[in-house]
Amino acid sequence: MKYLAILMIYSTSVFAAAPQFTLGTRSSYFFDDNKLANSFLYAQTEYSYENYDNEMGLKLNFDIRAMDYYSSNEKTIVDPVNLSAEFLLDSHRFQIGFVRYRFSETFGLQLLDIANPRDYSEFIFNDLSWAKRSVFGMNHTVKYNRLETQFILTLWPNGDRLPYKGSPFNEDGFIEGGVVERPWFKNPEYGVRTKYLFESGLDLSLLYFHHFARSTPGLNEQVDSFGLAFSYVHNEWVLRGDNLYTLSDFVQPTFLQVEEKNHFQSLWGIDRVWENFTLGLQVQFDFNLYRHYAGGQFEYSAFDVWKPAIMVFKNIKREDYWLQVKNRFSIGDFNINLTYDSFGGEKTDKDLFGHFSSHDRFLIDVSASF
Amino acid sequence: MKILLLLTVLISSVASGKDLLVEVDEYRNPSDSYSMKVRIQSSTEKEDSVFLVYLKGNDKTLIKVEAPKKMLKRNMLMIGENMWVYVPNLKRSVRISLNQKLTGEAANGDISRMRWAGDYNYKITKKNKSDWQLDLEAKKEGLTYAKIKVWISAKDKRPLRAEFLTLSGKTIKTASYSDYKMTLGKLRPKKIHIVDSLKKDQYSNLIIESMENKNFPDSLFTEKSLE
Numbered sequence A: 001m002k003y004l005a006i007l008m009i010y011s012t013s014v015f016a017a018a019p020q021f022t023l024g025t026r027s028s029y030f031f032d033d034n035k036l037a038n039s040f041l042y043a044q045t046e047y048s049y050e051n052y053d054n055e056m057g058l059k060l061n062f063d064i065r066a067m068d069y070y071s072s073n074e075k076t077i078v079d080p081v082n083l084s085a086e087f088l089l090d091s092h093r094f095q096i097g098f099v100r101y102r103f104s105e106t107f108g109l110q111l112l113d114i115a116n117p118r119d120y121s122e123f124i125f126n127d128l129s130w131a132k133r134s135v136f137g138m139n140h141t142v143k144y145n146r147l148e149t150q151f152i153l154t155l156w157p158n159g160d161r162l163p164y165k166g167s168p169f170n171e172d173g174f175i176e177g178g179v180v181e182r183p184w185f186k187n188p189e190y191g192v193r194t195k196y197l198f199e200s201g202l203d204l205s206l207l208y209f210h211h212f213a214r215s216t217p218g219l220n221e222q223v224d225s226f227g228l229a230f231s232y233v234h235n236e237w238v239l240r241g242d243n244l245y246t247l248s249d250f251v252q253p254t255f256l257q258v259e260e261k262n263h264f265q266s267l268w269g270i271d272r273v274w275e276n277f278t279l280g281l282q283v284q285f286d287f288n289l290y291r292h293y294a295g296g297q298f299e300y301s302a303f304d305v306w307k308p309a310i311m312v313f314k315n316i317k318r319e320d321y322w323l324q325v326k327n328r329f330s331i332g333d334f335n336i337n338l339t340y341d342s343f344g345g346e347k348t349d350k351d352l353f354g355h356f357s358s359h360d361r362f363l364i365d366v367s368a369s370f
Numbered sequence B: 001m002k003i004l005l006l007l008t009v010l011i012s013s014v015a016s017g018k019d020l021l022v023e024v025d026e027y028r029n030p031s032d033s034y035s036m037k038v039r040i041q042s043s044t045e046k047e048d049s050v051f052l053v054y055l056k057g058n059d060k061t062l063i064k065v066e067a068p069k070k071m072l073k074r075n076m077l078m079i080g081e082n083m084w085v086y087v088p089n090l091k092r093s094v095r096i097s098l099n100q101k102l103t104g105e106a107a108n109g110d111i112s113r114m115r116w117a118g119d120y121n122y123k124i125t126k127k128n129k130s131d132w133q134l135d136l137e138a139k140k141e142g143l144t145y146a147k148i149k150v151w152i153s154a155k156d157k158r159p160l161r162a163e164f165l166t167l168s169g170k171t172i173k174t175a176s177y178s179d180y181k182m183t184l185g186k187l188r189p190k191k192i193h194i195v196d197s198l199k200k201d202q203y204s205n206l207i208i209e210s211m212e213n214k215n216f217p218d219s220l221f222t223e224k225s226l227e
Helices: A002-013 B002-015 B017-025 B108-112
Strands: A020-030 A035-051 A057-069 A077-089 A092-099 A135-144 A147-156 A189-197 A203-212 A222-234 A237-251 A259-273 A277-286 A291-300 A306-315 A321-331 A334-344 A361-369 B033-042 B049-056 B060-067 B076-079 B082-087 B092-096 B101-103 B120-127 B131-138 B147-153 B159-165 B171-183 B186-196 B203-213
Touching: A189 A222, A237 B092, A259 B092, B017 B120, B017 B131, B033 B101, B049 B108, B060 B108, B076 B108, B101 B108
Parallel strands: none
Antiparallel strands: A020 A035, A020 A361, A035 A057, A057 A077, A077 A092, A092 A135, A135 A147, A147 A189, A189 A203, A203 A222, A222 A237, A237 A259, A259 A277, A277 A291, A291 A306, A306 A321, A321 A334, A334 A361, B033 B049, B033 B203, B049 B060, B060 B076, B076 B082, B082 B092, B120 B131, B131 B147, B147 B159, B159 B171, B171 B186, B186 B203
16 A cells, blocks of 8 residues: 555656656456456556657656555556667667567467566456557667568566466465466566568568577576567558467466467458447467457547447367457546456366356456556 | 640750759758658647657658657657657557558648658649749659649749648648748748648648757667657
């Protein structure tokens, strides 16, 4: 509670510089357990300063969030979403600080998102503003005409956050729960991504990253991944693909099993943005765990107050599925997010969402931004 | 003889045409690298939209949304004929096309791609005493408009009005350039009034509130700047 108070005081003190300050609460109702869980208050301050008047451009980012749980005894979590400085000079852009890297333009199961640890406290993966955890690193991008190369060195990889003992995703207490501790300057993560935008509009990128195995939450083993991503605009449609090959990855056929094997995942999708409608469709393959899904995401944005969205993932051959219905209401400075998640399927090594089939939930997030 | 004279005018216009279109562009573009603050008032939108636009050359533009609040962070990046928009709700950037609607009657390309020279071939089709008519045809696919008819002042070549057309020649919308004021050493239009050709009562006013010459680094024009 003291951290939340400190953050609020600090936010108030810098309010003159016009940052955005958000105060809210999130809570989930789990139908099978008939109880509220993962309930917490949160405060977030966002502020950025940009100056491109001088030869060297400067951007300072201050985005910090504190979460104070009232449904469990977890410690208050201070999450430095983006506390970084960026320097821009000619074709170079250098960033240092607490950051979250972005490797993909997809939704749902983000297979290329290997550079950030995850918050598994809710085990819902697609809301990256909540699921990604920050690291401390350096990010240097060099742009030469249509070629862009990004070098990443993560000095503090940070750890995953696992579900608290007794929470709906860790009821039996199989895992310790909480944040996996990782020391500074030990086992750094590093990699390079290079992309080229062809005259035809094809945006092709290749990446290599040395990182902690992210296929199994909380594991302290490092692996090497190679990726290929592309996007291409044809008329109004965007075709895109992400492919990831991880050498000697640690995969999890079921919650209690970990296997070491080369791991190849592939995702192909199309997007289209209409005036008031965003559509995304994709197929996703895991060639080692034999889990193949088709998915869709639709967002309707015609109404000023209400923005409904729906996302569905369904195993191509099995019952395994995830359905998510989101409703976002914005009234002045107030936002209300109502999300329903439904999971179905069996609990075998060929299923993913089936393991959560008794965790259908209704999430409510109420916040005010000033 | 009249036909021969007209042909001579047309050929000579095409031959010297590039400079003329550059001259027309200079009214809206003070330099190769500049920023401008644009307010868009639309008959169909309750609130004004305000954009901070960073432009470099004809192929690099970064648009930051300053208002309305519901559109904040929905920033856009243009490189070549490629465009990305950041969708804050989805926390990802999505590729879009230049001709998609920005707000009201304005398309993304109306503020991201401010130069016609380089993108369009043109010919002078009519020379009146007070104005000339130019017919512009896109050199490449993926631009905001396939064809444009532009009326410029015969005296100083400033743009007066334009009609934006589909490839088949159907008029989509019209624009008029007005409120010329001295800005950064030249008279420039402060207001562009865009009217939907199908729904004549629907319009948008693009008001250029400020302009500044700045030499932006190339590295500003990357997807990283969308966040």
